[in-house]
Amino acid sequence: MLGQLDFSVIAPGLPFIWEGLLFSLKLTVVAMVGGIFLGTLLALARISGGPALAAFATAYVNTMRSIPLLMVILWFFFLIPLFTGAPMGAEKSALITFTAFEAAYYSEIMRAGIQSVSKGQVNAGYALGMTYWQSMKIVVLPQAFRNMLPVLLTQTIILFQDTSLVYAIGAKDLLKAAEITGKNYNRPIEMYLFVALVYFAICFGLSMLVKHLQKRIAIVR
Amino acid sequence: MNYHWNWHVYLDQVSAGDERYLDWIISALGWTIAVSMSAWLIALTLGALIGTLRTAPNRWLVAIGNVWVEGFRNVPLLVQLFLWFFVVPEFLPAELSRWVKQDMPAKEFFTAAICLGLFTSARVAEQVRAGIQSLPRGQKMASLAMGFTLPQTYRYVLLPMAFRIVIPPLTSEFMNIIKNSSVAFAIGLMELTFISRQMIEESGQVFESLLAATLLYTICAFSANRVMTYIEKRTRVPGYIAGAK
Structure with a gap:
């Protein structure tokens, strides 16, 4: 069988697969930026919001974390059109879903990060006359981000792998593009192997980078 | 928003055949549990083994463990599933390959269980390695000093604590x-995700279909949590782990 493999189909399929990869990356970056932003707000709501706000944030995070991502993708895909009245493309739906879903996971990381900054620093901020938002923005959050950077990036690697699940609603990401190419050229085996290699190269490379970063941050601290 | 609620849909008959949607859901729940449990068994066994190997004082064993963990951790689960389902059978010996492709019973189930088991084994291995390495160095040294061989040290001293x-x-x-396990829908295993999609298509009741699957997933995950917590309590060494009574 190995002898019958024909990897020459990859070259003509590359432009199409490249588009798929670009969508996967776009989804990853949008969900990461949006997720970290919303996640930080959720974490702040849990730590220092009023009881109602904290309860909402906790419920949101726990619900998202206890449901399979695939289910969340399907929920959003079918529900958003019910509310807006117009059908929504799979790509757009995926962007919204991943941002909302990842916010729950990033919020847990940010919560740990915020709590890793000692309370005395916040109090010192208050003593200097800072408001709550000022002490958060200037004192706590920069340190929380710094302490949690490796974990945030590791979560982003997981997020990148999870983007392959948009397969369920037919969005054209790296995996889907490779599958379509494989079908068009009647070479699915080669394409699956190729796409696995691409995912591996990206994720392994990034995880090496995170390890390196972790060491550097550890030395500075 | 105009949505036609129909909570009776679970008892409605499926258009083709004399089953009700409820029967579909129950059988789907069965597949989800079966795949999860089989995969968990594989993941625990292999994960414990690989995780232990990664702490062994032998470069080659550690290297094998590292390759295992990095390989399974850096490729998306869905892609791995396709590799097992479409690619691996092509590389088997001719006779076996034909059997897998044509005659293998419950092919989707076995593929999903093996794939999910190996995927999770890498993550379990990582945890087990961390667990063994978190033990004080003195335990291993003391055990070796008392004349235990290395395997004995692992068997009687390190692993029980780790x-x-x-x-x-x-x-x-x-x-x-x-x-x-929800990923298994992609190769056609009729588990909860697959069936809820099918039910949406057949009945058009989006809410009810997704809700049933979501609730059942949550209940399963929560039960798993309770079982593990129970095991954790029963096996606790008094006075050793922080927070123990």
Whole structure:
């Protein structure tokens, strides 16, 4: 069988697969930026919001974390059109879903990060006359981000792998593009192997980078 | 928003055949549990083995463990599933390859269980390794000094403590495996995700279909959590792990 493999189909399929990869990356970056932003707000709501706000944030995070991502993708895909009245493309739906879903996971990381900054620093901020938002923005959050950077990036690697699940609603990401190419050229085996290699190269490379970063941050601290 | 609620849909007959949607859901729940449990068994066995190997004083064993973990951790689960389902049978010996492609019973189930089991085994291995390495160095030294061989040291001193320490992270892996089993829909295993999609298509009741599957996933994951917590309590060494009574 190995002898019958024909990897020459990859070259003509590359432009199409490249588009798929670009969508996967776009989804990853949008969900990461949006997720970290919303996640930080959720974490702040849990730590220092009023009881109602904290309860909402906790419920949101726990619900998202206890449901399979695939289910969340399907929920959003079918529900958003019910509310807006117009059908929504799979790509757009995926962007919204991943941002909302990842916010729950990033919020847990940010919560740990915020709590890793000692309370005395916040109090010192208050003593200097800072408001709550000022002490958060200037004192706590920069340190929380710094302490949690490796974990945030590791979560982003997981997020990148999870983007392959948009397969369920037919969005054209790296995996889907490779599958379509494989079908068009009647070479699915080669394409699956190729796409696995691409995912591996990206994720392994990034995880090496995170390890390196972790060491550097550890030395500075 | 105009949505036609129909909570009776579960008792409605499926258009083709004399089954009700409820029968579909129950059988789907069965597949989800079956895949999760089989995969969990594979993941625990292999994960414990590989995790232990990664702490062994032998470069080659450590290297094998590292390749295993990095390989399974850096490729998306869905892609791995396709590799097992479409690619691996092509590389088997001719006779076996034909059998797998044409005659293998419950092919989707076995593929999903093996794939999910190996995927999770890498994560379990990582936890087990961390657990063993979190033990004070003195334990291993003391055991060797008392004349235990290395395998004996692992069997009687290191592993009994390490396994207890890793129960909490393993609990979340157990819950993850149930959530991850949803990926098996992609190769046509009729588990909860597959059936809820099917039910949406047949009945048009989006809410009810997704809600049934979501609730059942949550219940399964929560039960897994309770079982692991129970095991954690029963196996606790008094006075050793922080927070123990």
